Amino acid sequence: MKNNYYKELELKYKEISLLYETMGILHWDSSTVMPKKSIDGRTDQLTNLYVLSHKMLKDKNIYDCIRKSEKINKLSNWERRNLKLIKKEYILNKSLDKRLIEKISHATSKCEMQWRVSKENNDFKSIVPFLEEVIELRKIEAKIKSKVLKCSLYDALLNDHEDDLNSNKIDTIFNQLISFLPDFLKEVLNYQKKKKLIHIKDKINTNLQEELGRMLMKKIGFDFSYGRLDVSMHPFCGGAYQDSRITTRYNEKNFVESLMGVLHETGHALYNLGLPNKWKYQPVGDALGTVVHESQSLFMEMQVCRSYEFLNFASPFIRKIFKKNGIKWRADNLYKIYTSVKPSFIRVDADEVTYPLHVIIRYKIEKDLIEGNIKVKEIPIIWNKYMKDFLGIVPKNHKEGCLQDIHWFDGTFGYFPTYTLGALYAAQLFAKIKRIMPNINKQISKGNFKNLLDWLRLNVHLKGSLCNSNELIKNITGEELNIEYFKKHLINRYLN
Amino acid sequence: MKNNYYKELELKYKEISLLYETMGILHWDSSTVMPKKSIDGRTDQLTNLYVLSHKMLKDKNIYDCIRKSEKINKLSNWERRNLKLIKKEYILNKSLDKRLIEKISHATSKCEMQWRVSKENNDFKSIVPFLEEVIELRKIEAKIKSKVLKCSLYDALLNDHEDDLNSNKIDTIFNQLISFLPDFLKEVLNYQKKKKLIHIKDKINTNLQEELGRMLMKKIGFDFSYGRLDVSMHPFCGGAYQDSRITTRYNEKNFVESLMGVLHETGHALYNLGLPNKWKYQPVGDALGTVVHESQSLFMEMQVCRSYEFLNFASPFIRKIFKKNGIKWRADNLYKIYTSVKPSFIRVDADEVTYPLHVIIRYKIEKDLIEGNIKVKEIPIIWNKYMKDFLGIVPKNHKEGCLQDIHWFDGTFGYFPTYTLGALYAAQLFAKIKRIMPNINKQISKGNFKNLLDWLRLNVHLKGSLCNSNELIKNITGEELNIEYFKKHLINRYLN
Numbered sequence: 001m002k003n004n005y006y007k008e009l010e011l012k013y014k015e016i017s018l019l020y021e022t023m024g025i026l027h028w029d030s031s032t033v034m035p036k037k038s039i040d041g042r043t044d045q046l047t048n049l050y051v052l053s054h055k056m057l058k059d060k061n062i063y064d065c066i067r068k069s070e071k072i073n074k075l076s077n078w079e080r081r082n083l084k085l086i087k088k089e090y091i092l093n094k095s096l097d098k099r100l101i102e103k104i105s106h107a108t109s110k111c112e113m114q115w116r117v118s119k120e121n122n123d124f125k126s127i128v129p130f131l132e133e134v135i136e137l138r139k140i141e142a143k144i145k146s147k148v149l150k151c152s153l154y155d156a157l158l159n160d161h162e163d164d165l166n167s168n169k170i171d172t173i174f175n176q177l178i179s180f181l182p183d184f185l186k187e188v189l190n191y192q193k194k195k196k197l198i199h200i201k202d203k204i205n206t207n208l209q210e211e212l213g214r215m216l217m218k219k220i221g222f223d224f225s226y227g228r229l230d231v232s233m234h235p236f237c238g239g240a241y242q243d244s245r246i247t248t249r250y251n252e253k254n255f256v257e258s259l260m261g262v263l264h265e266t267g268h269a270l271y272n273l274g275l276p277n278k279w280k281y282q283p284v285g286d287a288l289g290t291v292v293h294e295s296q297s298l299f300m301e302m303q304v305c306r307s308y309e310f311l312n313f314a315s316p317f318i319r320k321i322f323k324k325n326g327i328k329w330r331a332d333n334l335y336k337i338y339t340s341v342k343p344s345f346i347r348v349d350a351d352e353v354t355y356p357l358h359v360i361i362r363y364k365i366e367k368d369l370i371e372g373n374i375k376v377k378e379i380p381i382i383w384n385k386y387m388k389d390f391l392g393i394v395p396k397n398h399k400e401g402c403l404q405d406i407h408w409f410d411g412t413f414g415y416f417p418t419y420t421l422g423a424l425y426a427a428q429l430f431a432k433i434k435r436i437m438p439n440i441n442k443q444i445s446k447g448n449f450k451n452l453l454d455w456l457r458l459n460v461h462l463k464g465s466l467c468n469s470n471e472l473i474k475n476i477t478g479e480e481l482n483i484e485y486f487k488k489h490l491i492n493r494y495l496n
Numbered sequence: 497m498k499n500n501y502y503k504e505l506e507l508k509y510k511e512i513s514l515l516y517e518t519m520g521i522l523h524w525d526s527s528t529v530m531p532k533k534s535i536d537g538r539t540d541q542l543t544n545l546y547v548l549s550h551k552m553l554k555d556k557n558i559y560d561c562i563r564k565s566e567k568i569n570k571l572s573n574w575e576r577r578n579l580k581l582i583k584k585e586y587i588l589n590k591s592l593d594k595r596l597i598e599k600i601s602h603a604t605s606k607c608e609m610q611w612r613v614s615k616e617n618n619d620f621k622s623i624v625p626f627l628e629e630v631i632e633l634r635k636i637e638a639k640i641k642s643k644v645l646k647c648s649l650y651d652a653l654l655n656d657h658e659d660d661l662n663s664n665k666i667d668t669i670f671n672q673l674i675s676f677l678p679d680f681l682k683e684v685l686n687y688q689k690k691k692k693l694i695h696i697k698d699k700i701n702t703n704l705q706e707e708l709g710r711m712l713m714k715k716i717g718f719d720f721s722y723g724r725l726d727v728s729m730h731p732f733c734g735g736a737y738q739d740s741r742i743t744t745r746y747n748e749k750n751f752v753e754s755l756m757g758v759l760h761e762t763g764h765a766l767y768n769l770g771l772p773n774k775w776k777y778q779p780v781g782d783a784l785g786t787v788v789h790e791s792q793s794l795f796m797e798m799q800v801c802r803s804y805e806f807l808n809f810a811s812p813f814i815r816k817i818f819k820k821n822g823i824k825w826r827a828d829n830l831y832k833i834y835t836s837v838k839p840s841f842i843r844v845d846a847d848e849v850t851y852p853l854h855v856i857i858r859y860k861i862e863k864d865l866i867e868g869n870i871k872v873k874e875i876p877i878i879w880n881k882y883m884k885d886f887l888g889i890v891p892k893n894h895k896e897g898c899l900q901d902i903h904w905f906d907g908t909f910g911y912f913p914t915y916t917l918g919a920l921y922a923a924q925l926f927a928k929i930k931r932i933m934p935n936i937n938k939q940i941s942k943g944n945f946k947n948l949l950d951w952l953r954l955n956v957h958l959k960g961s962l963c964n965s966n967e968l969i970k971n972i973t974g975e976e977l978n979i980e981y982f983k984k985h986l987i988n989r990y991l992n
Contacts, residue, residue: 014544015544015548018540018541018544018545019544021537021540021541022518022522022541022544022545025521025522025525025541026518026521029521029525033529033724034739035720035721035722035723035724035739036721037719037721037722037738038722038723038736038738038739040738041517041736041737041738041739042736042739044514044517044737044777045514045517045518045521045736048510048511048514048515048518049514049518052511052548223533224531225531225532225533226531226533226534227531227534228529228531240534240537240538240541241537241540242533242534242536242537243530243531243534243537243538281540
């Protein structure tokens with residue numbers, strides 16, 4: 001049976017994939033429960049798994065199976081796509097040296113740990129040598145990959161997160177945003193002056209915030225027998241197959257932010273839990289790149305949970321759990337709070353309108369870092385300059401400036417732009433849902449998320465990585481990514 | 497340089513060792529924080545790591561390095577012992593088939609998960625097919641190993657836990673105990689009638705119990721920046737290198753048991769944290785078998801923490817944290833409680849005198865199960881018969897009977913006897929300390945554990961696996977394991 005070669009390839013890949021799953025748990029552990037000083041051992045464990053998976057991936061047997069599988073005619077669509085994805089991963093890994101991988105893993109692990117300290121101490125200088133080493137190593141990696149992929153250094157790193165993405169495409173879209181957002185922002189700021197909003201400054205115990213978060217997670221469709229909610233410095237969604245773990249951070253003086261953070265990560269978690277079981281541990285069964293992943297979190301956060309309808313559904317629970325009452329806890333005021341626009345420092349807490357500007361700043365800086373146009377020590381100055389240009393404000397310290405995000409310090413480059421692309425996808429997807437389920441907003445306001453989730457499962461989650469993100473959006477909405485849906489969404493929400 | 501072959505062997509072993517470390521974290525995760533239904537993925541991850549480490553261990557390159565290293569003259573004691581230990585592991589693994597390892601890993605993982613349900617439902621029948629499969633597979637393994645080690649089936653499984661142990665040696669020691677304990681037990685029960693003891697039935701909030709546990713752990717010398725305390729169904733000490741995680745279970749109506757549970761596991765954890773850093777990730781740097789591991793936990797629990805002196809030190813903290821007062825919270829009453837002897841059902845909660853009898857029951861049953869003398873479905877009847885014979889009581893249900901322990905259901909056989917051997921070692925070690933530090937009890941009553949811990953570190957922990965447990969006790973105390981120290985300890989404590 002010729003087909004056996006393909007089956008063998010799947011089995012071999014499963015072994016590697018299960019190492020990734022294990023790393024998912026170790027990463028979660030590092031960020032949530034690991035004792036402070038157990039870093040060295042953890043770095044050793046993760047580096048070991050990383051190097052091992054790399055070694056297994058570029059094994060000659062994998063290549064033999066790929067070559068022989070390519071000659072099989074009777075592969076299904078899923079199998080053919082799976083073969084293609086494994087082959088790409090093989091070629092990229094084959095081109096990389098084990099020692100480089102090891103060095104990168106060690107350097108990023110140490111840099112990330114140092115970042116936690118540097119950020120706490122608001123000390124950029126102390127992170128510089130760590131980040132320099134990370135960037136130097138990732139540039140070497142990018143150079144090798146760029147030859148295989150025939151692209152620029154930065155585009156080679158973009159490829160880690162999204163298959164068919166390049167900086168030309170991003171520049172086109174981001175330029176459209178730059179030509180729209182700043183003027184729009186002014187209009188919104190002006191428009192909002194008329195609206196009376198009552199700020200909520202009540203201190204809310206974090207246990208109650210957690211209780212509310214868990215309750216709403218369940219309502220949306222998150223099953224806690226397959227996942228967790230914990231606390232970490234930088235919120236994320238991780239874990240492993242059918243074990244989807246999200247984290248958040250609480251601020252007693254600002255439940256508003258923590259709550260949306262939880263709902264955002266829930267969007268990620270639902271995607272992971274909805275992936276096709278039949279293709280588990282295979283690349284074709286994995287989530288698509290980060291653009292689609294972000295589309296799922298932002299769909300949940302921005303399209304669904306920041307809507308008046310959702311807040312109308314949620315406000316009685318908020319009042320009940322927090323034991324609060326009065327006009328400021330009513331849906332219309334909560335909606336005003338959640339759609340209030342104001343230039344601010346922290347990306348993850350930014351409003352929907354200014355958020356893309358935060359992303360564009362990071363995109364410009366990281367592209368220049370990788371392409372060698374700027375130096376690490378220049379980051380704070382450039383950061384602050386862009387903040388001034390795009391948002392009109394300058395952070396007082398690094399904690400609220402260039403040390404705020406874990407990315408870069410954990411070795412991640414090319415991730416940031418996918419946040420905003422995800423927002424555009426989310427808007428386009430929600431516009432489609434509204435066309436086929438005209439009463440979707442009514443369902444949301446009643447707390448009925450079943451049809452919504454079923455639709456996402458069927459159209460997005462269950463598709464795994466069968467097609468790329470361009471094809472996916474086209475298959476679902478009938479057209480390519482179109483920034484107009486996002487613009488329309490913003491205009492509807494913020495100038496109405 | 498010939499020596500390179502040995503260094504290469506160390507590096508190769510390190511890769512395998514780091515997989516064990518990773519498994520340590522995954523095991524901890526499974527028992528403490530893993531979502532209920534994420535079992536399947538976890539089983540896949542653990543099986544994958546297990547099979548992989550097995551494959552790496554029996555790799556031809558390892559064998560080449562071993563053979564070539566054996567010809568090197570200039571290896572140090574540590575290196576020579578390390579080589580010997582790696583070789584033994586190689587030979588044992590070499591004899592085992594990957595598919596068998598895989599089957600065992602899968603079967604034990606499933607059985608353990610089912611045990612949690614069966615125990616909760618007090619349903620022995622539901623576990624029978626799972627345990628039968630586990631035993632069938634482990635017998636196949638034992639048969640293969642017994643040929644390599646030239647021993648009986650059960651002795652082959654004993655070897656998993658302790659290097660130089662066999663059932664003849666255990667029978668000799670256990671027969672000595674059987675000829676001493678039952679009569680001694682009667683004497684103690686009679687003697688204790690005279691003593692007035694005030695039972696503590698106060699409900700103590702588990703948060704306060706945890707606070708007390710943490711406080712005393714720290715006092716003894718546990719550093720929380722290298723470890724954790726959590727809750728699990730079955731208390732254990734796990735984790736990884738410099739990441740020592742213990743668990744306990746709390747009972748609001750019985751802080752007495754939870755507290756000693758915590759202190760017991762702390763003994764294990766301190767051993768792990770005290771291992772020689774220079775030999776980390778090598779078998780020679782690892783903890784010795786479970787006999788010595790248990791000696792460390794029982795040293796802490798039985799020799800140190802159940803002493804009048806320790807309770808004299810601890811009682812003010814207990815009173816303060818629990819906000820309690822009165823005669824029953826004073827050291828002399830606490831000491832009476834902690835040395836109160838009464839035949840009971842649950843091994844982990846048993847007193848020091850009856851505990852060995854619990855162990856002997858399990859030893860007899862598991863030996864017979866592995867040697868094929870009894871069947872799984874017969875366990876409850878045999879269990880109850882032994883309980884009646886040795887302890888004079890019969891459990892009302894399986895939860896308090898043969899379903900109480902995780903061992904067997906997690907695939908572990910040959911572990912139980914090491915508990916009692918550990919108790920004998922602990923008594924012999926403490927007798928030695930008393931000889932060289934005559935005021936050790938005074939130090940304990942003042943909460944000064946530094947000399948005690950330093951002595952353990954130097955004489956036990958830092959020795960890693962440089963010699964076997966027979967040699968270790970001889971090196972430290974000048975004689976072989978001698979049951980008389982345990983007997984003397986019991987007589988001193990319980991008939992005084």
